[in-house]
Amino acid sequence: MPEPNDKLIVALVECPRCGNPFMIKKGQKRSGELICDNCIKLEQRKKQLADSVIESQKKIESSIKGYKSSLRVAKSQQTKQLYFDKIKKTSTVLNKSVELLKKIEETNDEKYIEQFKKLFEKMKKEYAENK
Ligand SMILES: [Zn+2]
Numbered sequence: 001m002p003e004p005n006d007k008l009i010v011a012l013v014e015c016p017r018c019g020n021p022f023m024i025k026k027g028q029k030r031s032g033e034l035i036c037d038n039c040i041k042l043e044q045r046k047k048q049l050a051d052s053v054i055e056s057q058k059k060i061e062s063s064i065k066g067y068k069s070s071l072r073v074a075k076s077q078q079t080k081q082l083y084f085d086k087i088k089k090t091s092t093v094l095n096k097s098v099e100l101l102k103k104i105e106e107t108n109d110e111k112y113i114e115q116f117k118k119l120f121e122k123m124k125k126e127y128a129e130n131k
Pocket residue numbers: 015016017018019020035036037038039
């Protein structure tokens with residue numbers, strides 16, 4: 001008698017994240033939470049986007065540091081004002097990125113990812129324009 005096909009021994013379970021039913025192999029054990037493929041893909045997209053935001057945050061932070069040291073050595077009031085404005089605007093962008101990161105981490109909905117990507121593009125543009 002042939003061995004029973006593994007793929008046929010399945011169980012239907014409910015995804016703890018999205019509630020959609022999905023199939024698992026019986027006795028299948030994955031590390032961590034057992035979630036459906038859609039949720040796994042969503043997690044990957046979230047991570048990718050979050051990593052890009054974190055990467056940008058590092059650049060923004062070092063820009064702010066740079067402006068601060070320029071402000072410290074600036075002689076004229078006009079130049080001081082210039083760097084002060086840059087620090088203020090860049091800090092706003094940094095704050096937005098922190099909020100965005102929080103939103104990305106908290107979402108469990110695919111439809112927001114595109115929206116977050118657009119926000120991120122907008123944020124990067126604002127940052128570049130202020131450079
Ligand atoms: Zn799911």
